[in-house]
Amino acid sequence: MEFYQRSLDAFIEAYGRFDITIDHGKGVYLYDINDKKYLDFYSGIGVNALGHDHPEYTEALCKQIHRVLHVSNYFNTVEAIKAAELVNKATGLSKTFFTNSGTEAVEGALKLARKYYYLKTNRDDSQIISLRHSFHGRSTGAVTLTGNPSYHKGFGPLISGVVYGDINDLKSVTTLVNERTSAIIVEPVQGEGGIHVCTPEFLQGLRAICDENDICLIFDEVQCGMGRTGTMMTYQRYGVYPDIVTLAKGLGAGVPIGAFVANDKVAQAMKPGDHGSTYGGNPFATSACISVVDIFEKERILENVNARSKYLFEKLEGLKAKYPCIKELRGLGLMVGIELTSEAKPVMKGLLEQGVIVVTAGLNTIRLLPPLVITDENIDEFIAVFDKVLSQV
Numbered sequence: 587m588e589f590y591q592r593s594l595d596a597f598i599e600a601y602g603r604f605d606i607t608i609d610h611g612k613g614v615y616l617y618d619i620n621d622k623k624y625l626d627f628y629s630g631i632g633v634n635a636l637g638h639d640h641p642e643y644t645e646a647l648c649k650q651i652h653r654v655l656h657v658s659n660y661f662n663t664v665e666a667i668k669a670a671e672l673v674n675k676a677t678g679l680s681k682t683f684f685t686n687s688g689t690e691a692v693e694g695a696l697k698l699a700r701k702y703y704y705l706k707t708n709r710d711d712s713q714i715i716s717l718r719h720s721f722h723g724r725s726t727g728a729v730t731l732t733g734n735p736s737y738h739k740g741f742g743p744l745i746s747g748v749v750y751g752d753i754n755d756l757k758s759v760t761t762l763v764n765e766r767t768s769a770i771i772v773e774p775v776q777g778e779g780g781i782h783v784c785t786p787e788f789l790q791g792l793r794a795i796c797d798e799n800d801i802c803l804i805f806d807e808v809q810c811g812m813g814r815t816g817t818m819m820t821y822q823r824y825g826v827y828p829d830i831v832t833l834a835k836g837l838g839a840g841v842p843i844g845a846f847v848a849n850d851k852v853a854q855a856m857k858p859g860d861h862g863s864t865y866g867g868n869p870f871a872t873s874a875c876i877s878v879v880d881i882f883e884k885e886r887i888l889e890n891v892n893a894r895s896k897y898l899f900e901k902l903e904g905l906k907a908k909y910p911c912i913k914e915l916r917g918l919g920l921m922v923g924i925e926l927t928s929e930a931k932p933v934m935k936g937l938l939e940q941g942v943i944v945v946t947a948g949l950n951t952i953r954l955l956p957p958l959v960i961t962d963e964n965i966d967e968f969i970a971v972f973d974k975v976l977s978q979v
């Protein structure tokens with residue numbers, strides 16, 4: 587209670603925080619200041635892909651602190667170059683710009699698409715198509731792209747030129763396309779909106795629209811990218827490549843780093859002075875990114891995601907058969923939505939009391955974003971607690 591009160595006094599009240607103060611983490615567990623142990627099935631909203639205090643990752647970070655933390659983008663560092671090369675390879679695209687967060691990655695992608703349009707038309711009047719129920723961040727540009735009016739209210743005027751279609755409804759997008767359309771932005775799996783997966787046909791259709799009209803296709807993989815859904819990028823599962831992809835969260839696995847990555851055709855639209863970031867891509871953040879990609883390979887993280895996902899969905903199907911309050915299971919890999927027939931918050935709170943952390947998405951959906959290193963035993967532990975909580979609500 588003491589820290590809860592101090593947090594209320596100290597912070598601008600933008601968050602509804604729990605009365606829990608975390609002390610440390612180890613593996614897939616977090617521990618609060620009273621030494622209560624929590625199974626972490628949310629990874630700080632999809633960030634801690636390697637769990638907490640992964641030995642090799644922690645060592646890489648400590649080494650980098652002793653080398654150099656920050657130099658700004660006026661100079662090269664080996665870490666930033668190496669990380670960009672790894673990100674280009676992982677995305678199958680050509681050029682990277684590092685940011686500090688997902689929002690900034692989206693903001694940068696938006697600027698790049700607008701600049702590409704400007705160079706083509708010599709006009710500053712581009713439109714962007716986004717989707718309803720999407721989430722792209724909290725800056726004024728990114729929040730405008732977020733297709734949910736509840737995030738907009740009170741923050742107008744928003745940026746102009748943003749219109750919204752519907753997920754998996756190609757016609758709803760096609761009808762919005764006109765000669766001013768510079769980009770279509772889509773999360774291949776909508777996260778905050780409730781774990782809704784784009785169909786391959788929808789993504790292929792978007793690619794075709796963009797090719798026909800020379801429009802930038804932007805995939806926002808801030809949440810669903812970096813192995814979360816079982817391939818490095820979700821779009822690789824479908825073989826549909828964007829012109830720009832945005833990343834963050836798992837990219838640094840706890841150290842704040844994001845990126846927007848583009849193919850050559852679009853990347854060349856940005857010239858020196860067009861965009862910038864003091865911290866973006868600093869050697870500390872990029873050393874984290876290098877370590878993450880290294881560990882992904884060494885520990886065959888993608889294989890783990892696919893195997894654990896299969897097991898988790900099997901177990902969840904068992905609970906769905908037992909509890910009619912589970913309406914639908916959705917998701918890919920270790921990005922899982924459990925839609926309930928009632929509000930998800932009481933179930934989330936019940937789990938928290940029993941020492942399991944999950945997060946909600948939308949009103950009725952429990953969202954699971956466990957570390958990508960979880961085992962079947964961790965899943966069994968989660969399922970046992972979830973079973974108990976469901977039997978009580």
Ligand SMILES: Cc1ncc(COP(=O)(O)O)c(C=O)c1O
Binds near residue numbers: 778807808809
């Ligand atoms: C798809 C997507 N885009 C953008 C963001 C914003 O990222 P950040 O909170 O790092 O600014 C998020 C955050 O949840 C996200 O899920």
